[in-house]
Amino acid sequence: MLTLRQLQYFKALATHLSFSKAAQACGITQSTLSAAIKQLEDALGAELVDRTGRVLMLTEAGEMVLARGSGLLLEAEDLVQGVQMHTLPMTGRFRFGVIPSIAPYILPGLLPRLREQYPQLKLHLREDLSRNLMNALSEGKLDAVLMALPYNIAGYEYAEVGKDEFLLAVPSSNALSKFKTVSRDKLSGQKLLLLEDGHCLRDHVLSAVGAKMEVHGDEVQATSMTTLVQMVDNGFGLTLIPRLAAAAGVANGTSLCFAAIEGRKAMRDIGVVWRKHASIEGNAMLMASFLKEILGPVLAVK
Amino acid sequence: MLTLRQLQYFKALATHLSFSKAAQACGITQSTLSAAIKQLEDALGAELVDRTGRVLMLTEAGEMVLARGSGLLLEAEDLVQGVQMHTLPMTGRFRFGVIPSIAPYILPGLLPRLREQYPQLKLHLREDLSRNLMNALSEGKLDAVLMALPYNIAGYEYAEVGKDEFLLAVPSSNALSKFKTVSRDKLSGQKLLLLEDGHCLRDHVLSAVGAKMEVHGDEVQATSMTTLVQMVDNGFGLTLIPRLAAAAGVANGTSLCFAAIEGRKAMRDIGVVWRKHASIEGNAMLMASFLKEILGPVLAVK
DNA sequence: ACTACAGAATCGAAAAAAACGATAGCATCG
DNA sequence: CGATGCTATCGTTTTTTTCGATTCTGTAGT
Numbered sequence: 001m002l003t004l005r006q007l008q009y010f011k012a013l014a015t016h017l018s019f020s021k022a023a024q025a026c027g028i029t030q031s032t033l034s035a036a037i038k039q040l041e042d043a044l045g046a047e048l049v050d051r052t053g054r055v056l057m058l059t060e061a062g063e064m065v066l067a068r069g070s071g072l073l074l075e076a077e078d079l080v081q082g083v084q085m086h087t088l089p090m091t092g093r094f095r096f097g098v099i100p101s102i103a104p105y106i107l108p109g110l111l112p113r114l115r116e117q118y119p120q121l122k123l124h125l126r127e128d129l130s131r132n133l134m135n136a137l138s139e140g141k142l143d144a145v146l147m148a149l150p151y152n153i154a155g156y157e158y159a160e161v162g163k164d165e166f167l168l169a170v171p172s173s174n175a176l177s178k179f180k181t182v183s184r185d186k187l188s189g190q191k192l193l194l195l196e197d198g199h200c201l202r203d204h205v206l207s208a209v210g211a212k213m214e215v216h217g218d219e220v221q222a223t224s225m226t227t228l229v230q231m232v233d234n235g236f237g238l239t240l241i242p243r244l245a246a247a248a249g250v251a252n253g254t255s256l257c258f259a260a261i262e263g264r265k266a267m268r269d270i271g272v273v274w275r276k277h278a279s280i281e282g283n284a285m286l287m288a289s290f291l292k293e294i295l296g297p298v299l300a301v302k
Numbered sequence: 303m304l305t306l307r308q309l310q311y312f313k314a315l316a317t318h319l320s321f322s323k324a325a326q327a328c329g330i331t332q333s334t335l336s337a338a339i340k341q342l343e344d345a346l347g348a349e350l351v352d353r354t355g356r357v358l359m360l361t362e363a364g365e366m367v368l369a370r371g372s373g374l375l376l377e378a379e380d381l382v383q384g385v386q387m388h389t390l391p392m393t394g395r396f397r398f399g400v401i402p403s404i405a406p407y408i409l410p411g412l413l414p415r416l417r418e419q420y421p422q423l424k425l426h427l428r429e430d431l432s433r434n435l436m437n438a439l440s441e442g443k444l445d446a447v448l449m450a451l452p453y454n455i456a457g458y459e460y461a462e463v464g465k466d467e468f469l470l471a472v473p474s475s476n477a478l479s480k481f482k483t484v485s486r487d488k489l490s491g492q493k494l495l496l497l498e499d500g501h502c503l504r505d506h507v508l509s510a511v512g513a514k515m516e517v518h519g520d521e522v523q524a525t526s527m528t529t530l531v532q533m534v535d536n537g538f539g540l541t542l543i544p545r546l547a548a549a550a551g552v553a554n555g556t557s558l559c560f561a562a563i564e565g566r567k568a569m570r571d572i573g574v575v576w577r578k579h580a581s582i583e584g585n586a587m588l589m590a591s592f593l594k595e596i597l598g599p600v601l602a603v604k
Numbered sequence: 605a606c607t608a609c610a611g612a613a614t615c616g617a618a619a620a621a622a623a624c625g626a627t628a629g630c631a632t633c634g
Numbered sequence: 635c636g637a638t639g640c641t642a643t644c645g646t647t648t649t650t651t652t653c654g655a656t657t658c659t660g661t662a663g664t
Contacts, residue, residue: 002378004306005622019641032623034642044385051641054632061385068381072374076304079370083346083363307651321612334652336613353612354660 004076006040007069009033010048014066017056040065074140081143082279089282091120096287097133097145098125101201101225102270105248106146110294117290121283130200137275144284146291148200149269150207157281159272159288162299166208166240166266167258169232169251176238177257184263187212191237193228196221201268205240208266213238225250232256240266247298270299306378308342309371311335312350316368319358342367376442383445384581391584393422398589399435399447400427403503403527404572407550408448412596419592423585432502439577446586448593450502451571452509459583461574461590464601468510468542468568469560471534471553478540479559486565489514493539495530498523503570507542510568515540527552534558542568549600572601 012022013033023033041048048062058066084092098107107125114123126133126142130151136142137156148164168187170177176186192213195202206215222228225245232239233254241250246258272288274280314324315335325335343350350364360368386394400409409427416425428435428444432453438444439458450466470489472479478488494515497504508517524530527547534541535556543552548560574590576582 002306002382004304020639028622029624030641031625031643035622038642044382046385046389052631056640061388064388065381065385068377068384072377072381075370075374075377079367079374080304080346082370083348083367086363086366087348322610330651331653332612333614333654337651340613358611 002040002043004073006036006043007065007073009036010040010062010065011070011073013037013049013056014058014062019056070139077140078279085279085282088120090118090286093122093124093143094280094283094287095124095126095141095143097136097142097147098127099130099133099145099147099200100127101148101195101199101242102146102244103127104225105242105245105250106291106295108248110291113294114290129198131198134273137273140275143278143280144272144274144287146270146272148204149271150204151200153273155276156273157276157278157284159285161270161272161288161291162295163265163267164270164299165243166205166261166268167243167246168261169229169239169241169246170257170259171233171235172255172257173235174238176259179259181260181262184209184212184261187238189214193231193237193239194221195225195228196223201225201242204268205266208240209261229254229256242268244270244295244298270295304342304345306375308338308345309367309375311338312342312364312367313372313375315339315351315358316360316364321358379442380581387581387584390422392420392588395424395426395445396582396585396589397426397428397443397445399438399444399449400429401432401435401447401449401502402429403450403497403501403544404448404546405429406527407544407547407552408593408597410550412593415596416592431500433500436575439575442577445580445582446574446576446589448572448574450506451573452506453502455575457578458575459578459580459586461587463572463574463590463593464597465567465569466572466601467545468507468563468570469545469548470563471531471541471543471548472559472561473535473537473540474557474559475537476540478561481561483562483564486511486514486563489540491516495533495539495541496523497527497530498525503527503544506570507568510542511563531556531558544570546572546597546600572597 009022009026009028012026013019016022016025019034019037020030023030026033037048044061044065046061047059048065050057050059050062081092103125111123114121126136128136130145130147133142133145133147134153137145146161149158168176168182176182176190179186187209190213192205192209192215194205194215222231225241228239229241229251231237233251233256240261241258251258272284272291274284278284311324311328311330314328315321318324318327321336321339322332325332328335339350346363346367348363349361350367352359352361352364383394405427413425416423428438430438432447432449435444435447435449436455436458439447448463451460470478470484478484478492481488489511492515494507494511494517496507496517524533527543530541531543531553533539535553535558542563543560553560574586574593576586580586
């Protein structure tokens, strides 16, 4: 008879491609896992792994079982969560991914209030690039992601939290620093500093003003917004800073001046993303509206 | 920890709404089932059944678990089938539903050939009305259904086997019996005999010629095509018989004459239906093409 | 109100399954 | 031709499942 545990073990085996490593990862001995896999193979009437080669390989049937078995495990987990959620919303575990250009500027204000309003919620946080967070989301390793759009979230659910305006960050030495607002034309020829590749903020900033400005190559890519601010402060160029970060004081201790971009607003959408049909949906939406409330004063909520 | 067995037991409980009956149905004792349900409730952290009332009732959470749990069980079963199928097509169990207006006229020719070509296939047959077969299909109690269209099969997969022409069955005493073909106009005023309600053949025949003919009420509804043929033979009226049944000799021993309907062909589509994404798909399609081959000489395969 | 009854919960014992530790088998590689 | 790194297998221990018997509970009938 097929059991979920067998699938779980097999999934680990498929991930580690080693009986011993997989067993270790599952917290059982190799012999137990070996027996479980054999059971599974018996239940299915097919070999799932090819043990002949130098390295372990999944058979065609194995690939099939991995794909559908993973889905089954996800659904099973989701069923449990769904029931728990249904009985008591905003309790239990909530694994929340947040992108680096949001996390540091929102969490300090968020966590205490969240703990106050939903003391039962066990929040797990992970800060990473959008791409990695979305991967984790699809594999069921995260329940929801707080990220910035535009981003391809086809096949996912989305709840907007607010719109985050990009402000031009100018060192006081720069002539532009005396303006409250700056038109895109004035940016022509200015040097634009960006975060390193992979940060969605980089892409969003580029699409907001990139065409007008001179983008530097690899040598001047910052790994964090803090670094970026320092570089701007030292006259390496200009950059755009989300209002969220500016309001959180990312430029404290520098002489940076902020100016709004005139004309078509330069901004990104911030929102919560989760898997379709996931039973965490209730919590995700509650989290989104909670964030909206908190960020209302900061963001230009449309 | 959630297990598939718990879900299985819970599903039985939800069906029978009685611990003892469900246990009996599962082939276990009441105490075992009771314990399993308690385990499940612990794993999910919620009461699933309301034991207080006169009769057992599912809680809201229980309904949820039933719905999603059933899906999970279906998928699990499908996974097993899928792998078995993948390794060896046309082996193992194949639960096949066939409607009454097809089964008797096709099975005698089908079964021997099927056993010859696919000796490994364990065929389970069920003859019932389209509606009941489709219900069984959706609940995972059947793997595929051989039925006649038009019928609402939205959400299912379909492979056509062939087109089955309706022939006018006329007793030799009737003036129409001397024609090889009959136009619809000639049918005006003739009495039309039909199968009892629920048979799709009834609906198909009605839509083929019903407008032209005089349909009798409840008193002359036959419960099987054999009865219907006898009634026609005894002069109670006319009917349409699928070529499939005629070719199989449904009118043997009677003096019935068959005539084709002129003009727009009166016919039904015969095909195999199965659940979308079911791993039985390979077998279902093989079965369909096998049937097409066998029925080719009989049906007017377009 | 008391009793009888039906059905679910509980308990201890028995059976089955899972997990472990140690060891044997089997490739690959130096 | 060992040595090495893995997986399979075996006997034992531990845990889980199941059973049978009993107790408990709520309902209906007297």
